[in-house]
Amino acid sequence: MNQITPFPTVDATAxxxxxxxxxxxxxxGATAAMISVGHRLGLFDTLAALPPATSEKIAAEAALAERYVREWLACMVxxxxxxxxxxxxxxxxxxxHAACLIRGAPxxxxxxxxxHIALMGAVQDRTLAxxxxxxxxxxxxxPCFHQIMAEDSAQTVTDALFEHLLPLVPGIEARLEAGIDVxxxxxxxxxALIALAERFPQSRFTGYDLCADAIETATRRARAAxxxxxxFETRDLTGFADRACFDFVTSFDAVHDQKDPEALIRGLKGALRPGGVYLMQDIGGSAKLENNLAFPMASLLYAISCVHCTPISLGQGGKGLGTMWGWETAEAMLHEAGFxxxxxxxxxHDPLNVWFVARV
Structure with a gap:
């Protein structure tokens, strides 16, 4: 029979x-899951557009069932x-509150x-395995991963492209206006690429992604515009080795998920022509856990890493560096690639992310 270890004496107050x-x-956590529900159903947008309203009015405006809307509202209250x-x-x-809860919030x-909280619940059995x-x-x-990431990227990258991101690369806007390969x-x-293509019609833009459904959506949007x-092309970037055919290369929150981030960075450098520039965005946490104790939303980022980023890399036969692989790791790989x-x-305005500008 197993012996039951006595519970140790504890500080009762603590x-x-x-x-x-x-x-x-x-x-x-329960609130976060319900925030996700409200976002996907457009309930925050509906509330923001209305004066004080009953649950019946809110449900009617959102074209939803009132009984469920009322219960959701109780959680929000x-x-x-x-x-x-x-x-x-x-x-x-x-x-x-609407200032950080509705689409287009300032x-x-x-x-x-x-x-992400709701997604973690949806894939919990897979995570346990x-x-x-x-x-x-x-x-x-x-499920819905690419839609979530598209919304995230729209805020972090696309909305910041012209005011914050391109200015990090002196001279790139003039080159884009003249016409280069990106x-x-x-x-x-x-x-992000569609926004650049619209702004700079003289330049030529190529987008690669592993997932066919994401590329299908991107292609449809580009045609509609x-x-x-x-x-856009569905392409596994493992072993990427295009040679000297681009002037400007970008990757946004993409490198740490790869099977071999080091090889990808080397491949992207090789794809740049002389004078080319690589703009790389990734999570700005440190490679050292002790340095991330006060990093914004660190627990969420480690949780995302546990459920998605680490297993996605391992599933490709990669190292599983994870979301919080560290800006130090990324910077070292860029130097080692020969930039x-x-x-x-x-x-x-964005303490979560780090941006590297690397020149050939």
């Missing part, structure tokens, strides 16, 4: 305090996101990131 903390964590007036049975979303739509077997996953294991490696649904200077100049940038 234990109660941690119990309260655990209750908060679980409660906030008890979590402090939505205000409730019991005298009139009305709900309202304060403008200060502070960025944080509800987009809440979708990876822990038990050590195997990896494939992109097809994650590659986005790991382009997803292509929103009437763009003749852009093409003559590497500059690292962290933007004041």
């Amino acid at each position: 234990a109660e305090r941690f119990l309260d903390r655990m209750c908060e964590i679980i409660d906030h 008890t979590s402090g996101i939505v205000r409730y007036d019991p005298a009139h049975r009305t709900y309202r979303l304060p403008a200060e 502070l960025g739509n944080m509800a987009v990131f809440a979708q 990876t822990f038990q077997t050590g195997e990896g996953t494939s992109y097809g294991d994650y 590659l986005d490696a790991g382009c997803g649904q292509g929103s 009437g763009l003749g200077n852009i093409r 003559g100049q590497v500059r690292r940038h962290v933007l004041p």
